[in-house]
Amino acid sequence: MNxxxxxxxxxxxxxxxxxxQWYSSxxxxxxxxxxxxxxELKSRGFKFGYESLDLVADVGTGPNLFPAMIFxxxxxxxxxxxxTQNGVKYLQEVLNNFKDKRSIHQRELWKKYGQKLCEIxxxxxxxxxxxxxxxxxxxxxxxxxxxxxxDLVSSFFATESISDNTKTFVNSIESxxxxxxxxxxxxxxxxxxxxxxxxxxxxxxxxxxLKKSDLEKIFRSSLRVGDFxxxxxxxxxxxxxxxxxxxxxxxxxxxVKNINSE
Ligand SMILES: C[S@@+](CC[C@H](N)C(=O)[O-])C[C@H]1O[C@@H](n2cnc3c(N)ncnc32)[C@H](O)[C@@H]1O
Numbered sequence: 001m002n003x004x005x006x007x008x009x010x011x012x013x014x015x016x017x018x019x020x021q022w023y024s025s026x027x028x029x030x031x032x033x034x035x036x037x038x039x040e041l042k043s044r045g046f047k048f049g050y051e052s053l054d055l056v057a058d059v060g061t062g063p064n065l066f067p068a069m070i071f072x073x074x075x076x077x078x079x080x081x082x083x084t085q086n087g088v089k090y091l092q093e094v095l096n097n098f099k100d101k102r103s104i105h106q107r108e109l110w111k112k113y114g115q116k117l118c119e120i121x122x123x124x125x126x127x128x129x130x131x132x133x134x135x136x137x138x139x140x141x142x143x144x145x146x147x148x149x150x151d152l153v154s155s156f157f158a159t160e161s162i163s164d165n166t167k168t169f170v171n172s173i174e175s176x177x178x179x180x181x182x183x184x185x186x187x188x189x190x191x192x193x194x195x196x197x198x199x200x201x202x203x204x205x206x207x208x209x210l211k212k213s214d215l216e217k218i219f220r221s222s223l224r225v226g227d228f229x230x231x232x233x234x235x236x237x238x239x240x241x242x243x244x245x246x247x248x249x250x251x252x253x254x255x256v257k258n259i260n261s262e
Contacts, residue, residue: 010083014200015090016102019063024109026116027240029233030066033189033251036231037070038121040253044185048073048121053151055079059142059176060158062087065094065110067154067187069117069127072134075152081140091137142172145179153180154187157249161191164206170218177224180256186225188252190215192232195245207243212250219252228254 026034046052056075058067061082068078082088093103094110107128114127142158159172173188180186191197194207212232219228235241235248 011086012200012203013062013084013086013205014203015063015087016106017200019090019106019109022241023064023066023113026113028237029235029249031116031120032233033231033249034066034070034117034120036233037187037251037253040229041070041074046074048123050074051076055150056152057081057145057150057154057179059140059145059153059155059179060162061091061137061156062158063090063106064156065091065128065131066113066117067156068131068135069110069114070121071152071154072127072130073121073123073125075134078131078135079138079150080135081138081142081145083139083141085139088137088139091135095132095135095137097132143175145175147178148181149179150184151181152185152187153177154189156189157191159188159190160194160208160210161197161205164196164208166208166214169208169210173218174222174224177222177256180224182256183258184256186252186254186256190250190252191241191243191246192250193245193247194243197243209245210250215250215252219254224256226255226257228252 053075055077056071057079059081061080068080071078080091094106110128117127118125153176155176160169177186190210193209195209196207197205199205215230219225230250230252232250233248235246
């Protein structure tokens with residue numbers, strides 16, 4: 001099967017519903033993943049509160065601001081690259097302080113999520129306000145990213161969740177890797193074994209049912225990847241993420257090869 005959602009299908013994606021379902025509280029495996037990511041960044045020499053990177057991109061941001069909140073502590077500027085107009089609108093309404101009831105609710109949700117992140121990162125900051133100042137919402141396509149543009153690129157739960165075709169998944173990873181400057185960092189988060197998912201009443205979006213071993217093979221065989229590490233996080237309560245087949249998540253972190261080391 002080769003089912004990649006086209007842009008009109010994505011209009012059915014309910015960004016508010018998705019955020020309420022998955023980011024109203026910190027799901028246990030997301031917490032574990034965030035703790036792992038924070039420790040990995042520290043072990044790579046990053047200090048939270050010091051803007052050591054000029055430009056970071058999070059691709060397929062949708063209604064998830066936690067990656068940007070973490071990167072706001074190590075970067076001067078962040079591009080939130082989102083494909084759909086509804087996703088762009090969601091992010092602009094949350095970050096630009098829109099006064100309608102739904103946006104106020106989402107801002108409250110992300111303020112609370114930011115406080116949980118602060119506990120993990122040992123910070124006392126309003127991460128949502130910081131992201132509002134540093135982030136620029138950019139309409140864009142994961143398959144058409146600018147090459148060698150970013151010091152760090154991340155994509156959370158997007159690459160495997162926009163199609164059910166493994167080749168499309170690999171192409172999206174290769175495009176992400178090309179957008180990272182030589183020597184820069186990539187971070188990707190994935191749902192494991194997901195067979196598709198809802199994002200609003202009566203909707204169904206495709207997914208590539210990945211195993212950790214698939215990720216290992218794909219990243220090992222990419223010519224742009226220098227070092228990388230993969231860690232998986234098991235789902236222990238299926239009610240928290242109602243996705244058929246879903247077993248948990250995996251985070252990949254690594255560096256893109258330096259031109260000199262090729
Ligand atoms: C499952 S959601 C994940 C959202 C979010 N990053 C998260 O962690 O929950 C998939 C996201 O990918 C976006 N997307 C779909 N096709 C895309 C494309 N070609 N390029 C970039 N983003 C895309 C969707 O609009 C949606 O926001």
